[in-house]
Amino acid sequence: MKKVKLGVIGLGFIGKVHLRNCLRLKSARVVAAADISKMALEYARNFGVKQLYTDYHELLKLKDVDAVIISLPTHLHAECAICAVEEGKHVFLEKPLARDPREGEKIISAMNKNCAKLMVGYPLRFVPEFIDLKKKIDSGSLGDVQIAQAVNIGAGPFLHRLESTVPCPIPEWWFDKDLAGGGALLDLGSHMINLMRWYFGEIRAIKAYLGYRFNLNVEDHAFCIADFNSGVKASINVGWFSQRTAIGIELYGTMDHFNCFLQPQSKVMTAVSLILNKLPKFFKPYLAELKQFVSCLCNDRIPSLSVYEALEDLKVIAQAYESRISF
Numbered sequence: 001m002k003k004v005k006l007g008v009i010g011l012g013f014i015g016k017v018h019l020r021n022c023l024r025l026k027s028a029r030v031v032a033a034a035d036i037s038k039m040a041l042e043y044a045r046n047f048g049v050k051q052l053y054t055d056y057h058e059l060l061k062l063k064d065v066d067a068v069i070i071s072l073p074t075h076l077h078a079e080c081a082i083c084a085v086e087e088g089k090h091v092f093l094e095k096p097l098a099r100d101p102r103e104g105e106k107i108i109s110a111m112n113k114n115c116a117k118l119m120v121g122y123p124l125r126f127v128p129e130f131i132d133l134k135k136k137i138d139s140g141s142l143g144d145v146q147i148a149q150a151v152n153i154g155a156g157p158f159l160h161r162l163e164s165t166v167p168c169p170i171p172e173w174w175f176d177k178d179l180a181g182g183g184a185l186l187d188l189g190s191h192m193i194n195l196m197r198w199y200f201g202e203i204r205a206i207k208a209y210l211g212y213r214f215n216l217n218v219e220d221h222a223f224c225i226a227d228f229n230s231g232v233k234a235s236i237n238v239g240w241f242s243q244r245t246a247i248g249i250e251l252y253g254t255m256d257h258f259n260c261f262l263q264p265q266s267k268v269m270t271a272v273s274l275i276l277n278k279l280p281k282f283f284k285p286y287l288a289e290l291k292q293f294v295s296c297l298c299n300d301r302i303p304s305l306s307v308y309e310a311l312e313d314l315k316v317i318a319q320a321y322e323s324r325i326s327f
Contacts, residue, residue: 004297007032007065007089008049009056009080011040014094014121014286015071019047021287022069024279028294034059056080060087067117067297069290070094073171074186075179078103085116092293094121096190097310099181101318104311111307119293119303120310122194123285124247126292129260130195133249136258137199143255148200148234150192152247156184156220156240175216183218185210186317188238193226194313195249200232202312208320213241224320 006028008019015035022030032051033044041052053059060068060083067090070080078098084091091111097120098104111118124130136142157174173179180186185208197203205227210219221239228234248261264282279287289305296303 002027002298004028004294005031005064005066007034007059007062007068008044008071009034009059009068009084010071010073010094011035011037011044012071015040015069016043017283017286018069018071018092018290019044019049021279021283021290023047024287025290025294027298028290032059032062032065057083060084060089065089067091067293073173073179074099074181075173078107081107081118082110085110085114085118088114088116090117090297092119092121092290095194095310096120096181096186096317097307097314099186101311101314104314108307108311117296117302118307119289119296119305120307121286121289122191122305122310123289124191124195125198125305126285126288127262129262130249133251133258133260134199137251141256142251142253142258145200145232145251145253147252148196148232149237149250150196150234150248151237152188152192153221153237153239153242154188154245154247155243156187158240175218177217180218182317182321183210183216183222184220184238184240185222185224185320187240189222189224189236189317189320190310190313192236192238193316194309196226196228196234196236197309197312197316200228200234201230202228203316203319204229206316206320207323208325210324211239222320226316 004027006022008015008030022028030049033049034053034056035041036054068084069092071094072080077093081091081093098107157170203226207225209223211221212219214220221241224236226234226236245264250259292303
């Protein structure tokens, strides 16, 4: 496959990030996009995408599309991904894989049956600081890590609406438990649980304390205690309650301790980068994950970030929800 022809399904905030990043990929070209919003489709048209659809099923029938990037609401992940692989497309799917392990297993079954490649988007796995931390752990420079702390706090679905200069209502599915599958624990916890499992292996037990500061139908923050087979004990804290983002890891080992917190780029520097057509720091991990996906398609390789990892993340989160205590 010389140049991968891509379709982008879902042009919300992250879908638009993926669309812009695709323009930086020499081995790929976006040939089609789908979204129920005509305004979003006009956004894609302005970036040179000519085949535009309000029904993603029409996009999936295109013979000249090799793979699709799916950035839809969580309750549509399984339906869309399964339809895509059945139409012979490879899939890059935003996290979480699905609402629950049962849906995730259906996606993987369809992937295997149709010999498709599927990668789930976990951008934190492509952040240089977190990659370096993995190397420190593997090198033994920290000794045996005993305690780990992970945090991912921000504004969640409120983030980009808070910064918008025009009315921008939050889609109702975010706060519908049946549609979303969960709240902050599923949304942000999937990132941190995936990262922690990459570092320390499988989790044998987890307990979650769920908070409802905003009295929503889903939790807006969660505090989890995880016990790993390796002996590491970790706290995983996630939340949608802060207008300032905090993403970081603290590790305490028998020989040394280390912490790594990502410093968000200022709005001014982000705006300057976009004006100069430079990639803002926030978007670089999203570009890196797409590069890997496209490279795997070009070279007929399985993505190193296995879809089975994403399924295991869902199983851990399901276990956390089952053990939940509200506060």
